[in-house]
Amino acid sequence: MRIPEDTVERIRQAADILEVVGDFVSLKRRGSNYIACCPFHNEKTPSFNVNPARQIYKCFGCGKAGDPVRFVMDVENLGYGEALRYLAKKYNIEIAEQEVTPEEQNRQTERESLYIALNYAKTFFQENLLQTDEGRGIGLSYFRERGFSDPTLAAFELGYSPDQWDALLTDATKKGYNPTVLSKAGLTIVREESGKTFDRFRGRVMFPIHNVSGRVIAFGARILKADPKAPKYLNSPETDVYHKSQVLYGIFQAKQTIRQEDVCYLTEGYTDVISLHQAGIKNVVASSGTSLTIEQIRLISRFTPNVTILYDGDAAGVKAALRGLDMVLEEGLNVSVVMFPDGDDPDSFVRKVGAEAFKAFIKQNAHDFITFKTDNLLKDAGDNPFKRAEVISEIVGSISRIPDPIKRQVFFQTTARQLKVDEQTLISESNRLIRKQRDQQIKEHDRQQERDARNRPAPQSGSSASSSFGPPDFSDGPPDDFFNDLLDEAGIDPAPGEVQRPASNVQRPAGSENRPPLAYQEEECIRLLMNYGARELEPGVSLCHYILSELNDIDFQHEPYGQLLTLFRDSFSQGRVLMADDFMHQRVDLPTEQANSFQYEAISLTTQRYEISENWEEKHKIFVPSEEDTGVLAEAAYGNILRLKKLLAEARMHDLLQQIRITTDADESDRLMADYMHFKRVDVEIARLLGTVISG
Known part of the structure; x- marks a missing residue:
């Protein structure tokens, strides 16, 4: 079932990132943002950053990032639609959907089906506690003896399971619930030898177990009558939504x-x-x-x-x-x-x-x-x-x-x-204990490396290594090591064009990739466009205008930056400058997977881990220029363009040298060498403009 777009927008507008994230972690203010220990990975020093102005979060430890909807999806392991329903319920937004039929319900994802079945069981047990003679006489009497009031019963959604073999199974089946889902949720048991199905909980007071967001994921049950063959307490088994070691009651x-x-x-x-x-x-x-x-x-x-x-x-x-x-x-x-x-x-x-x-x-x-x-x-x-x-x-x-x-x-x-x-x-x-533990960790690390080495494929023959780089001597043709050394010095991938691209829906932790220098410069260019594309460097000339004109005949080689550059070009040609918020709040018409990927990139490229204290300059009398200052911004864009072009020149030099190596035509070799020297002069001139020291 599809949620109408206007309802989706209402949910997105209503959801506040601080409230949504605050349901799962304890946030502390730091400057204009908030920090916490990340709920997605184990850490002792907070690296999880929430930006209320942009309504986004970003973890600088594991790389997770997104908006309120993405946070709910990640922390609760929900699909997009179910995350929207979760937020709609939190903010009392009614979703106009068709009533769920038994057939449609069976088509729901298995995980969500478990939640639905468990929520039904919770209601079933509550109704039996309060609305049946057996429930009131046995279950409610027990809770009253414990001194529990009606508000307490409601707060913990306590209930009672009838002392019958299949009371829940019969009622659930009549209402269209799939018996297989009931079994997977731990509510019923299927006897293997006979194939008969019966309720797991019978004649017990019921304690629903909730996850952090309040969804019922399991039950604890206490028997009230004396039965030496039955355990006093009985809990739900492990399921796809319930893992006892990860849950705390209450x-x-x-x-x-x-x-x-x-x-x-x-x-x-x-x-x-x-x-x-x-x-x-x-x-x-x-x-x-x-x-x-x-x-x-x-x-x-x-x-x-x-x-x-x-x-x-x-x-x-x-x-x-x-x-x-x-x-x-x-x-x-x-x-x-x-x-x-x-x-x-x-x-x-x-x-x-x-x-x-x-x-x-x-x-x-x-x-x-x-x-x-x-x-x-x-x-x-x-x-x-x-x-x-x-x-x-x-x-x-x-x-x-x-x-x-x-x-x-x-x-x-x-x-x-x-x-x-x-x-x-x-x-x-x-x-002594710490040293002993550290030695054990080192030994285990060494053993793991040995195991990895045994499992690692043998290196292919023909590979060469280089250790130094000197002035080229082409009297007998370029030596083999020269090309490899030039690649190493320039930081160019030995096999240009064979770029390993991460899947677009994978969130990569900062610093987890071994990317070539050109990818970092392409990323920096997109970062400047997303943050300051509409800013004017001089009257009538925006940063977006300047960068796109400088890159008029250049395409980025690494994704997602190539796709993003194309989007910036297409939008600018239509008189509009795209900004980070367009990607964060998915205002660009893109396929869902690509929109999610670009949302992550936008958050990563606009979120800073640290910010200067408001009182820094007054207290220390040290002025730190802001990147948002027009002069600083113009210099950053200019330097980025130069570094991009320098790396492209180096890559072109690399290609030409490879061609020189394999050509047997003297005229072709001379032409290629002339091209090489042209790009070498370009490289040297850009290095001079950047203030880079040239060796050799």
């Missing part, structure tokens, strides 16, 4: 408060999250009873670097969990730990003492992870010197994982006092 409901409070409380169970949320402590999530994973830690780090882990009074469970928390330190998060009295967990404790007393308890009893771990291990070690030595080694290992050297130093000081050992002893042991 993150959708908690993310805004986590940002505001700048701390995330981490618990173990669903009811812990719900009870604390109802008590007004909304910055809380749960690992759903699983060991904490790297992916879950990184999910928290999108919103805050501060984590407080809330443990119940089970000492054995705490000791086991402590060993898995070093990776939280390794990710650069600030970790604190709170232990509740024996027999209490966050759910029972907050219901016992109330929200204010609960917050006060956390404030008084929160200890940094290193101190907490040291105390617990020392209690077990007692006065046994061997066990105390093991404690010291383990604590040093934990501190060594902290990436910030200043934090490490502080912990060495406090831990030395706590362990009653010399600080330098801890530092020396840490250095």
